[in-house]
Each structure stands twice: as structure tokens, then as C-alpha cells.
Amino acid sequence: MTVADSVFPPSDTDWVDGTGKNRKVGPENYKNRLAAFIESQLKSETTRTILENELEHLCSRLDAVYEKTCKGVHTDVSAEEARLAIIEAYIS
Numbered sequence: 063m064t065v066a067d068s069v070f071p072p073s074d075t076d077w078v079d080g081t082g083k084n085r086k087v088g089p090e091n092y093k094n095r096l097a098a099f100i101e102s103q104l105k106s107e108t109t110r111t112i113l114e115n116e117l118e119h120l121c122s123r124l125d126a127v128y129e130k131t132c133k134g135v136h137t138d139v140s141a142e143e144a145r146l147a148i149i150e151a152y153i154s
């Protein structure tokens with residue numbers, strides 16, 4: 063979210079992507095804001111597509127790590143789950 067805040071600050075106004083689709087770009091919509099930044103900076107459709115796919119993959123991994131780390135607040139976490147969360151955070 064910090065990176066998204068830096069490159070594409072949150073807005074109450076929807077952002078219209080290159081396909082004409084309205085996308086929310088509020089504080090919690092960091093994926094859309096990162097995608098908007100990528101689209102605004104790149105002219106090559108192929109490069110943009112590659113980066114958007116990589117962004118989606120990265121965001122999925124970060125979301126999984128976040129969910130795993132939040133689990134500890136509500137339930138017991140095994141040593142294996144804790145190790146996995148640390149490794150994923152490091153790799154991401």
C-alpha cells in the first residue's frame with residue numbers, strides 16, 4: 063500500500079483503464095492504483111500486459127502472506143505456518 067500511495071495516491075474518483083472500465087482507486091484499492099500507475103507509465107501494450115500479470119501474481123502472494131500472518135491473532139499457528147509466512151515475506 064505504501065508503494066501504491068507513493069506512485070498513485072488514493073482518490074475518490076474512479077480511474078478509467080485502457081479498456082474503458084471504471085476502477086476504484088481508494089485507499090484500500092492498492093492493486094488498482096498500482097495497475098493505473100503501470101498503465102500511465104508504459105506505452106508498449108506487451109510490456110504493460112507482462113507487468114500487470116506480474117503485479118497480479120505479486121499481489122496474490124502478498125495477500126496470502128498477510129492472511130497467514132493475521133491468522134495468529136485469532137488462532138494458534140504451527141511452527142511450519144510461521145516459517146512459511148516468514149519465507150514468503152522474504153521472497154516477496
